[in-house]
Amino acid sequence: MSFIVNSGDCMGLSGRSGTGKTLLLRAIADLDQSQGKVLINGKRREDFSGPVWRKKVGYLTAESRWWYPKVSQHFSFIEDCNPRDFGFLDMTIFHSEVSRLSSGEKQRLALARLLSGSPEVLLLDEPTANLDNSNASLVETLIKNYCRNQDAVAIWITHDQSQLERVSQNQLVMKNKSLIEL
Structure with missing residues (x-):
């Protein structure tokens, strides 16, 4: 399988x-x-060391992982994050206990954590699956703007065809471990 995603674009992947x-x-x-x-x-x-590759390529899993008890412990530069960008009213969310967060809050904070590293490539595995419509729309806009403003690319997995039409310039369907362009 072969595909190209241009700078500033999002490629949708479904199946x-x-x-x-x-x-x-x-x-x-x-x-x-x-x-x-x-x-x-x-x-x-292969031209990059592992740590450099992982800085360039950010992966947001369908279920976010948290290994420290407080949200703030997961951010190097918490002051660089604007909580309103992620649907939060103020910085207090960053000082919360992870165990007290909803799945939607965890998902938005995982995205904030990912974007705080300024990756060139975003690999997004169902980034809005745990979100209500309002927060899903917020995340869609945030990622589209990030890609456009940072000349980054995104590969966005979702089962929501209407979402793919809103966020992606190109769409591929995975079928029998092969890609089909739409």
């Missing part, structure tokens, strides 16, 4: 459950061994 969408993102993120080639601006993944 039935179990067809390999998440595995593709994990391979691009270099979390799973793969035989394919992945390039950023013409440079191969």
Whole structure:
């Protein structure tokens, strides 16, 4: 399979459950061994050290992971985050206990954590699955603006076809571990 995502663009990826969408993102993120080639601006993944690659390529999992008890412990530069960008009223959310957050709050904070690293590539595995319509719309706008303003690219997995039409310039469907362009 082969595809190109241009700077500033979002590519939508859909398909039935179990067809390999998440595995593709994990391979691009270099979390799973793969035989394919992945390039950023013409440079191969192998040309970068692991830490540099992971700074360039940000992966938002469908279920966010939290390994410290307080939200603030997950951010290097918490003051760089504008809580309103993520649907929060003020900075108090960043001082909360992770265990007290809703799944939607965790998902938006995981996105804030991802974007705080300024990656060039966003790999988004159902980034709005736990969100109400208002917050899903906020996240859609935030990611589109991030890609446009940072010349970043996004690969966005979702089962919501109308969402793909709103957020992506190109759409691919994963079928039997193969990609089909729409």
